[in-house]
Amino acid sequence: MERSSMRDFLVGLFMLAGIGGIVYLSVSIGGFSWHGSEGLHVSAAFDETGSLTVRAPVVIGGVRVGEVSAISLGNDFRATVEMNLDPGLKLPTDTSAQIVTAGVLGDRYIELQPGAEEKVLKSGDRISMTQSAVILERLIGQLVYGVTKGDSKDNKPATSEPAKMP
Amino acid sequence: MANPISELGYKALKFVQALGNLAAFTAAVAWAIVRPPSRFGGFVRELYKLGVLSLVIICVSGLAVGMVLGLQGYHTLVRFGAQQSVGELVGLSLIRELGPVLTALLVAGRAGSATAAEIGTMVATEQLNGLRMLSIDPISLVVKPKALAMLCSTPLLTGLFVLCGIYGGYVVDVGLMKGDPGSYMSGLRSAVDFHNDIECCLLKAVIFGTLLGLIATFRGYNSEPTSEGVSAATTSSVVISSVSVLLMDYVITALWGV
Amino acid sequence: MVPSVNESEQGRQGLQANAAAQAPQQAGQQAVALDRVSMSYGQRRVFNSLSCSFPQGRISLILGGSGSGKSTILRLIGGLAQAQSGRVLVGSEDVTHLSQGGLNVLRRKLGMLFQGGALLDSYSVFENVALPLREQRRKNPAEIGTEVRATLNAVGVSDADDLLPGELSGGMLRRVALARAIIGKPVILLCDEPFSGLDPLTIRRMEALLVQINRELRMTMIIVSHDIQSTFRMADHIVLLLGGKVIEGTAEQMRHSQQPEVAEFFSEGTEIATARGAI
Numbered sequence: 001m002e003r004s005s006m007r008d009f010l011v012g013l014f015m016l017a018g019i020g021g022i023v024y025l026s027v028s029i030g031g032f033s034w035h036g037s038e039g040l041h042v043s044a045a046f047d048e049t050g051s052l053t054v055r056a057p058v059v060i061g062g063v064r065v066g067e068v069s070a071i072s073l074g075n076d077f078r079a080t081v082e083m084n085l086d087p088g089l090k091l092p093t094d095t096s097a098q099i100v101t102a103g104v105l106g107d108r109y110i111e112l113q114p115g116a117e118e119k120v121l122k123s124g125d126r127i128s129m130t131q132s133a134v135i136l137e138r139l140i141g142q143l144v145y146g147v148t149k150g151d152s153k154d155n156k157p158a159t160s161e162p163a164k165m166p
Numbered sequence: 167m168a169n170p171i172s173e174l175g176y177k178a179l180k181f182v183q184a185l186g187n188l189a190a191f192t193a194a195v196a197w198a199i200v201r202p203p204s205r206f207g208g209f210v211r212e213l214y215k216l217g218v219l220s221l222v223i224i225c226v227s228g229l230a231v232g233m234v235l236g237l238q239g240y241h242t243l244v245r246f247g248a249q250q251s252v253g254e255l256v257g258l259s260l261i262r263e264l265g266p267v268l269t270a271l272l273v274a275g276r277a278g279s280a281t282a283a284e285i286g287t288m289v290a291t292e293q294l295n296g297l298r299m300l301s302i303d304p305i306s307l308v309v310k311p312k313a314l315a316m317l318c319s320t321p322l323l324t325g326l327f328v329l330c331g332i333y334g335g336y337v338v339d340v341g342l343m344k345g346d347p348g349s350y351m352s353g354l355r356s357a358v359d360f361h362n363d364i365e366c367c368l369l370k371a372v373i374f375g376t377l378l379g380l381i382a383t384f385r386g387y388n389s390e391p392t393s394e395g396v397s398a399a400t401t402s403s404v405v406i407s408s409v410s411v412l413l414m415d416y417v418i419t420a421l422w423g424v
Numbered sequence: 425m426v427p428s429v430n431e432s433e434q435g436r437q438g439l440q441a442n443a444a445a446q447a448p449q450q451a452g453q454q455a456v457a458l459d460r461v462s463m464s465y466g467q468r469r470v471f472n473s474l475s476c477s478f479p480q481g482r483i484s485l486i487l488g489g490s491g492s493g494k495s496t497i498l499r500l501i502g503g504l505a506q507a508q509s510g511r512v513l514v515g516s517e518d519v520t521h522l523s524q525g526g527l528n529v530l531r532r533k534l535g536m537l538f539q540g541g542a543l544l545d546s547y548s549v550f551e552n553v554a555l556p557l558r559e560q561r562r563k564n565p566a567e568i569g570t571e572v573r574a575t576l577n578a579v580g581v582s583d584a585d586d587l588l589p590g591e592l593s594g595g596m597l598r599r600v601a602l603a604r605a606i607i608g609k610p611v612i613l614l615c616d617e618p619f620s621g622l623d624p625l626t627i628r629r630m631e632a633l634l635v636q637i638n639r640e641l642r643m644t645m646i647i648v649s650h651d652i653q654s655t656f657r658m659a660d661h662i663v664l665l666l667g668g669k670v671i672e673g674t675a676e677q678m679r680h681s682q683q684p685e686v687a688e689f690f691s692e693g694t695e696i697a698t699a700r701g702a703i
Contacts, residue, residue: 014217
């Protein structure tokens with residue numbers, strides 16, 4: 001029953017470690033934030049987002065500058081992607097946004113390519129130049145379609161060989 | 167023969183009766199919690215015995231589980247060229263399920279059984295009766311600090327378990343398999359959402375902690391005052407706690423997804 | 425300091441050795457009385473329609489064979505057991521069916537010394553004895569400290585403040601438990617086999633201590649014991665439970681009782697002589 005101060009100290013450490021661990025998990029890994037969003041908010045519309053998810057990274061030249069905060073369907077049936085970027089970022093208004101894939105089958109993320117304008121984007125602005133995600137299945141479909149069409153239209157390369165045979 | 171059937175009926179009745187006992191006990195503990203005295207000294211002492219002394223087993227187990235997840239995950243994902251997702255796999259598995267559940271099972275085994283045994287021994291040696299004769303409510307002096315300590319330490323231990331597990335996965339992925347450290351952490355960060363995952367994890371941990379605190383103290387308090395009774399109380403405390411945690415995990419996961 | 429005990433003129437009443445129901449004694453003369461109490465633990469019937477009484481301010485001893493219900497009487501008085509029928513009276517108050525609140529009030533007047541001491545084994549000697557004071561009264565730590573040390577000295581325990589119950593000898597353990605029981609200044613002290621497991625010298629010391637407390641504080645004492653020598657040395661009043669019957673009386677009456685069972689109980693017995701002779 002003696003109040004050992006060593007024991008109390010260890011209990012205090014334990015609580016600090018536990019609470020600290022939970023806070024770290026929540027904020028750093030879970031993305032919980034008090035101040036809601038102090039960053040630079042911009043949005044962009046895409047025809048196709050592929051498997052882009054909320055909290056996917058937004059990258060400029062390979063460096064992470066923010067994350068996707070929301071994805072919704074716009075009035076024009078295009079996907080509106082909202083992004084939360086670092087507050088101090090000065091992006092020209094003709095910056096373009098592209099949805100890229102990490103590797104061939106990896107996660108999607110957004111790559112921004114800054115333009116040359118002098119004016120910079122403010123919170124609430126829209127990025128007008130966008131390039132949608134590449135959907136692998138469509139690409140393969142186009143390739144197959146293209147090859148079969150090429151076969152029927154252009155006979156010359158196909159028949160030159162057999163003519164040589166005796 | 168009517169014997170197996172009447173046995174079954176008898177057991178069913180005893181089960182319902184036991185549930186009723188547990189409900190009454192829970193009400194008594196809840197009442198004792200809101201009333202003074204605060205028993206803060208006892209609470210701190212129990213936090214030390216149940217929380218601090220569990221740190222080693224929790225952190226070591228967390229590390230081990232994280233490492234296994236990392237290893238198994240890597241070997242499976244690499245077949246699809248998706249080995250950069252090991253971070254997500256380890257993190258999500260730990261945060262959503264393995265963290266709260268395994269921590270609760272470990273705490274039930276260590277702290278829960280110790281609590282049940284301690285209270286059971288106090289019943290057997292008439293210490294609780296001694297308190298009653300001094301007009302001291304044993305639930306206030308003995309049960310309240312222990313139950314509250316288990317309730318509070320379970321979420322804290324869960325958080326540490328998960329962190330150790332994430333670190334274990336990192337050690338395997340980056341250290342052993344020479345994976346990319348950046349993609350481990352960023353995959354993890356983008357996959358884990360506070361509201362979906364961390365909140366669920368903490369909620370589970372709090373609910374499990376409450377269950378563990380109540381079941382361990384209840385089984386000890388109601389044990390037979392013999393050494394066999396104490397042993398039965400200890401083992402049944404672990405068994406009932408474990409099963410309740412697993413069942414409750416399903417319930418919470420199902421409801422959370424709704 | 426002295427509890428408010430009404431030391432009325434209660435001489436050695438020669439009660440009839442009679443198991444029939446007796447009218448409860450008047451308040452102020454009897455500290456505790458059982459009136460036609462029947463008690464069973466599950467299937468096992470302990471006693472049936474038992475009546476007995478314990479005089480105020482005196483030392484009463486409860487004797488009887490094993491399983492005759494001696495400890496049960498103490499538990500009934502303290503509210504740790506419930507009688508199936510009959511009444512238990514403390515003073516003039518019927519305490520047979522009390523609510524938790526009523527029990528708390530009753531227990532402030534009682535002190536109980538359990539067979540194994542029942543001290544909290546994770547608390548030190550000092551903390552164990554201080555516990556009732558901390559819980560009930562509003563005394564500051566300094567006053568508590570003084571009173572605890574005084575009580576421990578009174579029971580003959582010193583320099584043991586920081587020891588745990590597990591580190592104490594049997595005799596010291598009992599004395600610390602006694603200190604805890606009396607520190608709240610109870611009116612009635614209940615002792616469950618306080619001499620069991622002690623050596624003869626320690627037994628005599630315990631006896632002397634209990635008698636001293638009784639004389640100085642006028643505390644009613646009800647003691648369950650197996651030790652016949654102690655009984656005759658200490659008792660003002662003896663309650664003997666034999667075969668479901670109650671025989672009450674003073675030590676002198678019991679010693680010279682004409683009833684065969686009583687005489688046999690207190691006699692030296694022929695069993696061992698027979699056993700020796702048989703070989």
